[in-house]
Amino acid sequence: MTETFRLDGTDVPFEAGETILQAALKAGRFIPHLCHHPEFRPHGSCKLCTVKVDGRQAASCTRLATSGMKVESETEELNAERLALTQMLFVEGNHFCPSCEKSGDCQLQATAYHLGMTNAHYDHFFPNRPLDASHPDFLLDFNRCILCSLCVRASRDIDNKNVFGLAGRGMASHLIVNSKSGKLVDTDFSVSDKAAHVCPVGVILRKRQGFFIPIGSRTFDKKTIKEYVDTRLGEED
Amino acid sequence: MDNKLKVATATLAGCFGCHMSFLDIDERFFELVKHVEFDRTPLTDIKVLGECDLGLIEGGLCNSENVEVLRQFRRQCRILVSVGACAINGGLPAQRNPIPLSVILDEIYLGEAGIAHGLIPNDPELPLPLDKVHPLHEVVKIDYFLPGCPPSADAIWTFLTELLAGREPVLGTELLHYD
Numbered sequence: 001m002t003e004t005f006r007l008d009g010t011d012v013p014f015e016a017g018e019t020i021l022q023a024a025l026k027a028g029r030f031i032p033h034l035c036h037h038p039e040f041r042p043h044g045s046c047k048l049c050t051v052k053v054d055g056r057q058a059a060s061c062t063r064l065a066t067s068g069m070k071v072e073s074e075t076e077e078l079n080a081e082r083l084a085l086t087q088m089l090f091v092e093g094n095h096f097c098p099s100c101e102k103s104g105d106c107q108l109q110a111t112a113y114h115l116g117m118t119n120a121h122y123d124h125f126f127p128n129r130p131l132d133a134s135h136p137d138f139l140l141d142f143n144r145c146i147l148c149s150l151c152v153r154a155s156r157d158i159d160n161k162n163v164f165g166l167a168g169r170g171m172a173s174h175l176i177v178n179s180k181s182g183k184l185v186d187t188d189f190s191v192s193d194k195a196a197h198v199c200p201v202g203v204i205l206r207k208r209q210g211f212f213i214p215i216g217s218r219t220f221d222k223k224t225i226k227e228y229v230d231t232r233l234g235e236e237d
Numbered sequence: 238m239d240n241k242l243k244v245a246t247a248t249l250a251g252c253f254g255c256h257m258s259f260l261d262i263d264e265r266f267f268e269l270v271k272h273v274e275f276d277r278t279p280l281t282d283i284k285v286l287g288e289c290d291l292g293l294i295e296g297g298l299c300n301s302e303n304v305e306v307l308r309q310f311r312r313q314c315r316i317l318v319s320v321g322a323c324a325i326n327g328g329l330p331a332q333r334n335p336i337p338l339s340v341i342l343d344e345i346y347l348g349e350a351g352i353a354h355g356l357i358p359n360d361p362e363l364p365l366p367l368d369k370v371h372p373l374h375e376v377v378k379i380d381y382f383l384p385g386c387p388p389s390a391d392a393i394w395t396f397l398t399e400l401l402a403g404r405e406p407v408l409g410t411e412l413l414h415y416d
Binding site for chain 2: 095096098099100104109112118119120121124127128129224
């Protein structure tokens with residue numbers, strides 16, 4: 001017998017050990033998220049997938065589904081909080097979409113579109129984060145890092161290289177490269193790494209690929225983030 | 238036609254691209270001017286700002302004059318709109334923000350040969366550059382935001398027609414772009 005929980009008033013089936021987000025996505029129900037990726041263990045840091053479980057807030061990417069739980073997701077209150085979190089991500093880094101190679105392929109941008117964000121509301125931090133262009137094939141633009149840790153998880157858990165790490169705490173949290181010099185060139189990072197292809201924003205960029213696909217013809221110019229998630233899950237089969 | 242809405246526009250630290258995109262509404266301009274009358278705007282070359290119903294501002298704030306113009310627009314426009322990436326997050330000009338202003342001025346006017354004879358311009362008529370480039374909403378209250386670099390003519394048209402019809406302008410996913 002399949003167990004189910006209620007998501008915004010309709011039943012969603014799940015298997016033992018599945019999180020709310022996993023079960024919801026499998027059932028074609030979208031909950032906004034950035035640090036979740038179907039191929040990796042949950043990190044629970046972006047909090048965009050926050051839902052209310054029986055009236056209390058929880059990250060749906062880390063909370064296991066249990067039979068009969070009542071989950072609210074598409075509510076005005078939760079979407080307002082998701083919008084505020086997204087706006088905070090925008091002001092914390094330097095996210096200048098018009099000059100970003102990832103524009104149109106960026107999940108942060110597409111999530112902001114989904115939430116109807118027209119401005120970042122808060123005061124911009126304009127942090128100073130120098131680039132790392134040391135690697136012959138890749139550029140790291142830390143200005144756009146949202147600390148989702150997908151590259152950290154991919155490099156550590158799949159590539160077995162441990163090229164990236166998150167250092168510092170709280171406001172000082174930042175992405176680092178695990179080499180003595182701190183430069184990407186001094187690691188064994190390569191184009192065949194999983195970590196080279198998981199960045200949801202424009203931090204890890206392949207060199208000499210700029211504007212191969214023109215703005216206006218990119219992933220999220222053609223589909224919404226919700227449709228993208230559906231496709232990505234379909235491709236796994 | 239009486240009771241036309243008065244509209245003013247300005248470019249601050251921007252490239253005029255948003256105004257060009259505004260002009261890209263093409264023949265829809267004829268429909269627009271049935272409902273609005275332009276006050277101060279680069280399109281009319283009127284220099285003095287009157288009391289207006291709607292102010293559209295392109296560009297962010299990079300110097301003291303930008304701030305003065307913005308504050309004047311806020312005082313005299315009932316509804317004030319940030320138009321385009323630079324007005325909304327500083328845009329391209331704000332990419333100077335991580336570099337200290339003194340380093341930039343030294344590099345341009347002292348480090349490079351041949352410009353201004355090695356002097357940093359200091360004429361009292363020149364507006365002082367701000368330490369950092371700021372989006373408009375960090376200085377005055379902004380009522381609406383119209384993102385894009387530039388916002389497409391269709392986005393501008395939809396925004397204006399919704400507003401003129403007395404509705405809350407909401408851009409659908411096909412018109413909401415930051416690039």
